[in-house]
Amino acid sequence: MRKVKKVAAIIVATITLATATGCGSQNTSAPHIDSAKSLGVKVNETTQVKRVIALANGSAEIISALGFKSLIIGRDIASTDAELKSIPIVTSGHQVIPEKIIALQPDLVIIDRSTGPEVALATLRKSGINVITIPEAWTLTDIPAKISSVAAAIGAPRSGQVLMTQFAKKLPQQLQERKKVRIAFLYLRGGSAIYLVGGKQSGADSLIAAIGATDVGAAKFSQPFTAMTSELMVSLNPDLILVMSKGLESVGGVEGLVDLPGVAQTAAGKAKRIISVDDSLLLSFGPRTPDLITQLSNEVEKVSQR
Numbered sequence: 669m670r671k672v673k674k675v676a677a678i679i680v681a682t683i684t685l686a687t688a689t690g691c692g693s694q695n696t697s698a699p700h701i702d703s704a705k706s707l708g709v710k711v712n713e714t715t716q717v718k719r720v721i722a723l724a725n726g727s728a729e730i731i732s733a734l735g736f737k738s739l740i741i742g743r744d745i746a747s748t749d750a751e752l753k754s755i756p757i758v759t760s761g762h763q764v765i766p767e768k769i770i771a772l773q774p775d776l777v778i779i780d781r782s783t784g785p786e787v788a789l790a791t792l793r794k795s796g797i798n799v800i801t802i803p804e805a806w807t808l809t810d811i812p813a814k815i816s817s818v819a820a821a822i823g824a825p826r827s828g829q830v831l832m833t834q835f836a837k838k839l840p841q842q843l844q845e846r847k848k849v850r851i852a853f854l855y856l857r858g859g860s861a862i863y864l865v866g867g868k869q870s871g872a873d874s875l876i877a878a879i880g881a882t883d884v885g886a887a888k889f890s891q892p893f894t895a896m897t898s899e900l901m902v903s904l905n906p907d908l909i910l911v912m913s914k915g916l917e918s919v920g921g922v923e924g925l926v927d928l929p930g931v932a933q934t935a936a937g938k939a940k941r942i943i944s945v946d947d948s949l950l951l952s953f954g955p956r957t958p959d960l961i962t963q964l965s966n967e968v969e970k971v972s973q974r
Contacts, residue, residue, distance in 0.1 A: 698916060698922050698940075698942040699942075699943050699944070700943075700944045700945070701943070701944070701945045701949065701967065702945075703750065703946065703949065704956040704957075704960040704963060705956065705959040706732070706733050706749055706955040706956045707733050707831060707834050707835060707838065707955040707956075707958065708735065709733065709827055709830045709831045709834060710735045711734075711735065711826050713824050713826050713827050714823075715736060715739060715822045715823045715824050716822065716823025717739060717775040717823060718739060718775055719739065719741050719773060719774045719775045719776070720741065720776045720778065721741060721743070721758060721769055721772065721776070721777045722740055722742070722743050722744065723743070723759060723764065723778060723779045723780075723783050724744070724780035724782075724804075725744070725746050725747075725780055725782060725804065725805075725952070725953075726953060726954035727744075727747070727778045727780075727802060728743040728744070728747035728749075728752055729747050729749045729752065729952065729954045729955055729956065730819075730831075730954050730955060731818060731822060732749065733831055734815075734819055734827040734828065734831055735827060736822060736827070737752070737755075740752070741755070741774060742755065742756055742769065742774070743756070743758065744757065744762065745759055745761060745762060745948075746762075746948050747948075749956060758772065762783070762784070764784065764788040764792070766791040766792050769797070770792065770795050770797070774797060775797075775798065776797075776798050776799075776821060777792055777799045777800070778818065779799060779800070779802075780801060780803070781801065781804055800821045802817035802818055805953035805954070806869055806871045806874070806953065807871070807953070808874050808878055808957065810953060811953050812832045812835065814954070815831055815954075815955075816828050816829075816832065838958035839878070839958060848880075848881070849881040849882070849907050849968055849972050850881070850884050850905070850907045851881050851883055851906055851908045851909070851910055852865060852866070852884050852885055852901075852904055852906035852910070852936070853865070853870055853872035853883065853885060853909075854896065854909055854910070854915070854925075855870075855912070855915060856915035856916065856918055857918055858915075858918035858919035858924070863895070864893040864896055865885045865889070865893065865894050865895075865901075866883070866885045866893060867885045867888065867889030867892055867893060868889065868890050868891070868892065870885070871892075871950075871951040872950065872951065875961060875964060876910070878961050879961060879965040879968060884905075888904065896928070896929070897930065898930035898933075899930065900930065901928075901929065901930030901931055901933070902930045902933050905933075905934050906934055906935065907936055907972065908936050908941040908942070908968060908971055909931070909936045909941065909942045909943070910942075910944075910945070911925070911944050911945075912945060912946070912947040913944040913945065913946055913947060915944075922940055925937075925942060926940060940974075941971045941972065941974055943967050945960070945964070
């Protein structure tokens with residue numbers, strides 16, 4: 669299985685965990701980033717479609733940022749921007765239900781390689797619906813291609829170009845900020861006893877690099893995720909731990925995280941320097957990402973002073 673597929677499987681499970689069944693209700697004392705402002709443009713442009721179901725990760729948020737929210741008649745579970753709250757989720761977890769989608773009579777369904785199952789997608793195509801696959805984004809540099817593909821799919825290339833320009837203007841301000849903080853990104857699902865350390869191509873490594881910090885997992889491992897052990901955590905010895913909010917809840921909050929093997933022996937664990945980010949927001953890689961980076965940078969600076 670290709671790396672991107674492995675990462676996609678992890679993220680699909682994460683976001684489903686965040687929005688479907690609960691995985692723990694304990695509050696945490698860790699600083700939490702639960703939302704971010706989206707970029708947005710308004711260009712006088714006529715699209716080629718009128719009814720769009722956006723199932724690719726973050727594609728609904730991009731369409732909204734392009735100024736065409738009115739086109740969206742259905743979204744996937746991962747598009748959680750508050751602006752999209754009124755638009756129905758038309759998937760079960762991340763699984764496509766073809767009958768539900770066909771009943772909405774869309775002109776276009778946008779998917780990516782994480783969308784499935786294939787038999788459901790085949791049913792959509794056989795019904796005459798135009799199904800377009802856009803590229804996934806796992807780094808900041810992937811986002812322009814993702815925006816461009818969504819814009820092209822709905823027939824709004826000029827809007828896409830304007831949004832990409834706006835995105836490019838926002839990022840350099842964040843990339844200039846440099847910190848020497850050593851951060852470990854942990855993927856946690858306590859209910860399933862899954863504890864992983866993020867490495868290269870986890871997605872979080874791109875965000876950590878953007879604020880000028882060091883992703884200690886990515887510096888050590890070429891694969892996206894590695895099983896977390898006591899010895900590994902002690903050897904990595906991060907100054908700060910980054911987690912998804914529902915993952916943190918699943919292990920019992922900050923206290924539960926510190927009780928995991930090796931965490932209490934790290935600089936981050938001793939000082940309880942932990943930051944949580946909304947599950948759907950952290951790796952959305954779309955129009956909310958620049959503001960997320962700003963907030964993450966600010967929180968890292970504050971927490972690092974503990």
